[in-house]
Amino acid sequence: EVIDSIAAAVRELVENSLDAGATRIVVSVWPEQWRLQVADNGTGMDLENLQQAASPHSTSKITTEADLYKIATLGFRGEALHSLAQLGCLEVLSRPNDLGLGDFWENRESAPNPPSSSLLRGGAQNARSGWRVVYNNAGSAVEVETAAIAPGTVVTVDNLFGNWPVRRSFLSAAQQMRSIQSILQQIAICHPHVNWQLRQGNTPCFHVTPGSTAEHILPQFVRGVRASDLQYLKLDLPASPENQKAGNLLVETQLVGSTVKHNYQLPIASSQFQIPNSQFLELVVGLPDRCHRRRPDWVKVGVNRRVVRSPELEQTILSAFARTCPRDRYPVCFVHL
Template identity: 50%
Template sequence: MLSSIYTLPEEVVNLIAAGEVIDSVAAVVRELVENSLDAGATRIVVAVWTQHWRIRVADNGCGMKLTDLQQAAIAHSTSKIRNRDDLWKITSLGFRGEALHSLTQLARLEIMSRLALTAEGWHVRYDAGGQVSEATTVAIAPGTVVTVSDLFGNVPNYREGLPAIAQQMKAVQSTIQQIALCHPHVTWQVWQDDREWFTISAGKTSQHLLPQFIRQVRVSDLQELTVEVPHPDTLSTQPYSNDTATRAFIKLVLGLPDRCHRHRPDWVRVAVNGRRVKLPEIEQTILTATARTLPHDRYPICFLHLQVAPNHINWNRHPAKAEIYLHHLDYWQEKVAQAIEQALRLNSETIPESLHNSRVSKLIKAAEATSGYNFSRQIQPGADVEEGTQNSKPPPYILKAVAQVNNTYIVTEHPGGLWLVEQHIAHERVLYEQLVDNWQLVALEPAIILSNLSPAQRSQLEHIGIEIEFFGEQMWAIRNIPAMLQTREDCADALLELSLGGDLQTAQVAVACRSAIRNGTELSLEEMQTLLNQWQRTRNPRTCPHGRPIYLSLEESALSRFFRRHWVIGKSHGI
């Protein structure tokens, strides 16, 4: 149950960031539902009557007693904080005590509320100053119902300057979705003009809510990860504490880049301690960490929720609490990038184990060694480790090479089913990450001679570190080259490709693509297994650097349904 409501002392009021809190219908909804969440609500019903400028928010929270209802709409009255020190340990969504008082000045406000263990509730109406004008008993379910009527009725010019109703309702929907993502355990029902508009079903985590907001995205298209990290100020000053008040968590829901992405960066969302906020630095970290996993001009689907100790955040920056000061920002950027890298890896945490993996082996044994299949069940000794790393730790999640289809796709078995891995782009991903980690230019002897290079092409080669010298009329000598291209016969073609533009990262992608094995190349089972081991160790194994998916998943459950293998012994045989 919330603490009793008191009026804040003047010294605290003067420290609080003041400003317009209620400036739209969406702002009213935001302030009221945040109060509901602070009251512990698990079900919230929002109703908006657009023609009457009326909003109602009902919840099943803890409710309020009469003395708190009498104090609730007075300026700077709140149950969330008491003194100036509390501003540095905010754990609630609201704390300023301004919203309800502002509503009494802009609209007609009434509240019905009942405590869970009491027999009756109270219906209270407020005047323009926030004082109670009428209070009567009422029979309602435990919880609170707040009704705001004739919003901005006393400032008609302001009402006329607001966006069209359709835009305002879109803002209301966006506001509710953002809040719901941060509180997935809450069920929402939203009405517009006496007709049900949309609902949001509660879920275990935010991963189960995103498909309700984004069309064509399924739960299986999303990877969820929760990482516990120490607070930066505990790393050197004191041992890491198990106290829940000092733990930090990074909760990440990331759209798998081979399955879903967006044309705009409109679903890169960041929340801190239960509230969606604007943190451009963290958002840019997300975009950078996923840049070479998506197709050109595509953006990730990502919801990041940081849960940190209250004293690491200063909420007192913006009246609507949409902007914050986050201490040790560089540290959190680093941890977020590491969490995204972990979520994109292939391992036992990101790929669920199947309880029926033996079925897959039986299915594979029934295959025939015909047509375009290079088939063998024998893996040569040492094929499951990379050359020179026989003593290294095995891959975190073993993929077993089974066959090669049309000298292009590697049939791969894992406990959850089958994958078809496209060998060229899998190798391209391996080589690209090797280049990023160890970009090396080696001397050429003799030099490669290129002709008819434009000034822009010569400038581009120099930009990525290639040494180029004038060698005669319309001829230039190349004195060094990326090490990976050194032994290739098409070095000149590769250099021309590098000269066509882009930054160093683009050049590394081009080199990886040029150096990767070609489709149509026949591989032995040992070579296939080595490639799989290298590929599954990469940081971003789901897509190539151009953003193309690397593998097609044929999960065991789907295979079972297709081959109708859900049967009872005897019955399916006519016994």
């Protein structure tokens, strides 16, 4: 895995959090100390997975060869944590969420049908312990101990690039923070259901509250854009026979994996992890008469919950808006397939 900056490390850890079904992700960065931490409320890891998490090519997201043809997660190669262990001091705290709800303890009182007190007591008694594991540069666990943490995972990387000092000479602390903020913005518009926080040390510098679509996310970090300036459109696209077959195969693989391997953690299809037997196109467009930019910096294209570079499609969007935007102005547009 190519990790050449703090921003690249943050991206890898955040994508792991999303694959774990997290709905709240807090990123803390100490750029002068080359230290970062990503905390989430995802499914967490048990001790067996945690001890192997930083081993090369170790992943719980695929279990069979057939999984490679229907990747449903943002990562699957098992290289990110191993690379971070080689580049710095890696520590992971994790506790499985036995009840299967990312925000169970937060939302139990405000839920429409709150769980009974007996369920709360039973869930607390049956919850597994959290664990703290420290890894050496080879990705092997060298310290293992119990830890009192909420369900989820906290990954800390200290002294990043300590053994590769040349990597530290390219970007200043301010440039690193701008890169991290840009990466989180691009990920946030593809995952609007997540609550995002970015801190530089103990100082909050970026916060995105969750929404149902990217239409509710963009105004939070694109300066001068209001929700009333945006138009949202969602189109359901006909599914091809190949996609229907892939969706059915994904369900079969998940059922087999969860039966054969007790710690199988590939996300089961839900509103956040959809089975790919249907396709849809999301479009968020700024109304040209009142929402435009001096630069073409907010024409974004996303595919499968990840922003990608597509110069041909981006140029097509710019050409389509050339006659409607004011002179020397560019549109605000996000297309997600």
